[in-house]
Amino acid sequence: MTPRIAVVGGGPAGLSAATAAARAGARVSLYDEGAALGGQLTYRIAAVEDDGRAPVSARHLRSRLVEEASRAGVDAYSAAVVWGIFAGNRLAVRVDGRALTVDADAVILATGSLDRASAFPGGSLPGVFTARAIQVLLHVHRVRPGRRFAVIGEGPEAGEVASDLLLAGGEIVARIPPDMPDLRVAGEGGVERIEAGGRVIAVDIVVVAAGRQPDPALALMAECRAGYSETLGGFVPRLDARMDTSVPGLFVAGDAAGVCGCTTAIADGRYAGVCAAAAVGVLDDAQLEGARLRWIASVGERVRALGAVPDHHMQVDRVLA
Amino acid sequence: MSGDNHGAMRLVDHPTLGPRRPATEVSFSFDGQPIRGRAGEPLIAALLAAGLRVLRTMPRTGEPRGGFCLVGRCADCLVMVDGVPNVLACQQPVQPDARVETQRGLGAWDRDG
Numbered sequence: 431m432t433p434r435i436a437v438v439g440g441g442p443a444g445l446s447a448a449t450a451a452a453r454a455g456a457r458v459s460l461y462d463e464g465a466a467l468g469g470q471l472t473y474r475i476a477a478v479e480d481d482g483r484a485p486v487s488a489r490h491l492r493s494r495l496v497e498e499a500s501r502a503g504v505d506a507y508s509a510a511v512v513w514g515i516f517a518g519n520r521l522a523v524r525v526d527g528r529a530l531t532v533d534a535d536a537v538i539l540a541t542g543s544l545d546r547a548s549a550f551p552g553g554s555l556p557g558v559f560t561a562r563a564i565q566v567l568l569h570v571h572r573v574r575p576g577r578r579f580a581v582i583g584e585g586p587e588a589g590e591v592a593s594d595l596l597l598a599g600g601e602i603v604a605r606i607p608p609d610m611p612d613l614r615v616a617g618e619g620g621v622e623r624i625e626a627g628g629r630v631i632a633v634d635i636v637v638v639a640a641g642r643q644p645d646p647a648l649a650l651m652a653e654c655r656a657g658y659s660e661t662l663g664g665f666v667p668r669l670d671a672r673m674d675t676s677v678p679g680l681f682v683a684g685d686a687a688g689v690c691g692c693t694t695a696i697a698d699g700r701y702a703g704v705c706a707a708a709a710v711g712v713l714d715d716a717q718l719e720g721a722r723l724r725w726i727a728s729v730g731e732r733v734r735a736l737g738a739v740p741d742h743h744m745q746v747d748r749v750l751a
Numbered sequence: 752m753s754g755d756n757h758g759a760m761r762l763v764d765h766p767t768l769g770p771r772r773p774a775t776e777v778s779f780s781f782d783g784q785p786i787r788g789r790a791g792e793p794l795i796a797a798l799l800a801a802g803l804r805v806l807r808t809m810p811r812t813g814e815p816r817g818g819f820c821l822v823g824r825c826a827d828c829l830v831m832v833d834g835v836p837n838v839l840a841c842q843q844p845v846q847p848d849a850r851v852e853t854q855r856g857l858g859a860w861d862r863d864g
Contacts, residue, residue: 556817563821577758
């Protein structure tokens with residue numbers, strides 16, 4: 431039987447991992463919870479770097495990655511939520527209203543990242559959204575939820591969502607640093623005004639763009655060793671030089687292994703796909719070494735950051751027992 | 752001025768993405784009020800486009816919530832659909848004649864699922 435590899439997440443890392451593993455000769459299935467494959471490429475419109483080459487539109491890159499996966503023979507499912515991972519690399523999947531389990535010889539987690547939260551008074555009022563929520567609304571659903579926007583945050587996400595809002599005809603009435611001490615959002619039954627730095631500004635929508643953090647939920651459910659890394663954006667699984675975790679046959683790539691952006695996620699994904707293929711025996715060590723050198727050449731700093739995650743294993747199972 | 756709908760609008764065209772895809776209209780109700788959605792979009796898109804932002808109230812404090820992450824993680828946008836509570840408005844597609852209601856607290860089942 432051809433070894434089976436399951437990939438969770440159909441963004442840049444997941445699609446690249448699936449393609450690499452399928453090209454190496456594994457039988458690959460990919461599960462993504464979104465209505466369409468592509469992850470961040472479905473809701474971002476800013477130009478993204480394409481593997482060191484000239485920047486391309488997210489839409490263009492998305493079609494290319496999806497097409498490559500399909501040509502490589504990847505069995506890809508969208509609207510498929512992987513809600514659990516159990517011993518022996520068994521996945522619990524909900525797709526088309528059905529629940530099923532998937533047993534794989536190796537699993538690659540490419541679950542991406544989540545918006546970082548930022549706590550301030552009024553932050554839970556209707557009309558406060560994350561940066562990604564705004565991008566989903568504007569670019570996937572084509573709804574602009576207000577006219578006057580305040581953007582909280584200073585990083586690249588804040589700049590990107592502000593420019594997205596301007597393109598959609600929105601007005602940026604305030605850009606606010608994330609840790610402003612007197613920041614407060616108020617209104618009756620929803621956002622009406624934002625108070626910061628002694629000023630009161632009328633707004634329709636407040637956007638929280640406080641950066642991104644890896645989504646480690648499935649990796650932690652699998653109880654792999656993990657640690658906190660500021661460089662990588664939060665709590666991440668500890669990986670060895672072959673992108674695998676402390677759980678046999680479990681690999682992690684892309685933002686889920688540490689927030690890294692699109693280009694690096696693609697490089698990560700390709701390498702993790704090759705590593706998983708080698709682990710299930712469809713590639714030999716020489717081919718794996720070639721892939722490792724290419725990965726290091728394209729994302730050297732990344733390799734160092736992943737190797738430097740401290741060990742803060744929580745042993746959740748022991749606590750519960 | 753933003754008016755009643757908080758300045759919300761549907762983006763028929765977009766400078767980078769071009770015109771939106773065509774979609775058939777889907778009518779449903781929210782707390783008895785008729786709402787027009789577009790086939791394939793989630794409830795929250797149609798509700799926000801109509802300027803409706805409060806989707807649930809909290810069980811203890813009664814504070815309003817109206818969606819935050821839009822990707823099925825935060826549970827801020829829970830609504831009742833056809834008498835079934837705890838439906839994520841950001842994930843549930845609009846359905847013709849669906850009866851969508853604000854979820855008060857934990858909500859209540861008014862039929863067997």
